Amino acid sequence: MSDEQTAAGGEDTTPAATVIALDADAPASFDSAERAVASLVAAREKAGIPAESAEDATAEEELSDEDNGAPPVEATAEDQETDPAAKPPLELPRSWTKDRAEHWAKLDPGTQEFLLEQDRKASEAIRRSQNELAEERNAVKAQREAAEKARQHYEAQLPVLMRELESNLQQSFGDIKTMDDVVRLQSEDPFRFQAWQVHQMRLQTAKSETDRVAKENETAQQNRWIEHVQSENAKAVEFIPDLADKDKAEKLTxxxxxxxxxxxxxxxxxxxxxxxxxxxxxxxxxxxxxxxxxxxxxxxxxxAPKAVVKPDLPPVQRPGVARAPGADKAALVQSLTDKLSNSGSEKDALELLIARRASRRAS
Incomplete structure (x- = not known):
């Protein structure tokens, strides 16, 4: 201790430190020195302590990290938001097309984050709806398949039931063949007559149901055939355009x-x-x-390759001196004369005669 801080009797004369209480809503820690100083100044004013000069209040801020031994202050999220280069650009929402990238780049980061979050929620809702629809379709498909299987089994059992009823009727009531047998059965054995009636009713019900199923199947088959004909006719029009015209189609048919x-x-x-x-x-x-x-x-x-029709052109004249008219016929007469002298046949004589007459007409 220095002499200024202690009295002659050895007592400590250092003035007591003033305790300043922060507001109840003050944070437990501050994210920057400026906010800490501002809070301290406000607390001094409430306690009635005169504010320090601007140089004293900011003296601690001007100290370097090496002088006060405090660790370096890390950049906060707020500081990073003020520097666009410090944060990578956000990608386009999945529902946006690439041709809107330029418009997306002009939006501020806050708007981009909001739109990305909305797009994510919308995508999740769509996927959830698609999954629910797929589950419903699968459930309906399973129910239809089960109903179709039950219908096929029911229809397959009807002929079996008919055969069993007819067999039981023959075994139990084979003696009842005419209306007189029925009247006699009613008068002589009412209980057996009642059993015969019940059996007849069951047989008639089974027959009616069999007829109904057969009629429904026939109607369904006709409907399928009509759809088949319409579908095939539509395909035929693609290869035979004349079928699209009503009159031409009727004539072709x-x-x-x-x-x-x-x-x-x-x-x-x-x-x-x-x-x-x-x-x-x-x-x-x-x-x-x-x-x-x-x-x-x-x-x-x-x-097949088409035959090439040669044009009817006059014969090509070779270069040189033109031959005199009738020169070809005269040469033909001379050739036939030599031929006749060698052969002496009537055929050659006739050809020579025809050639001479043609030569005289040409001259």
């Missing part, structure tokens, strides 16, 4: 029905059954094979 199919050997009854979907035709049918063969012949004709 009539020609096929009247000229082509009868010539191949199809009967009218077969054609009607084929048109209604009640008849099936194998690809190995000889008439279908004839159609294939004719189609190949037509394709060969269409793909």
């Amino acid at each position: 009539l020609r096929v029905a009247r000229e082509l199919l009868p010539d191949l050997g199809f009967k009218e009854s077969e054609l009607a059954a084929l048109a209604n979907g009640k008849e099936r035709l194998s690809i190995y049918d000889h008439r279908i094979q004839r159609l294939f063969a004719d189609s190949l012949k037509l394709r060969d004709i269409q793909n």
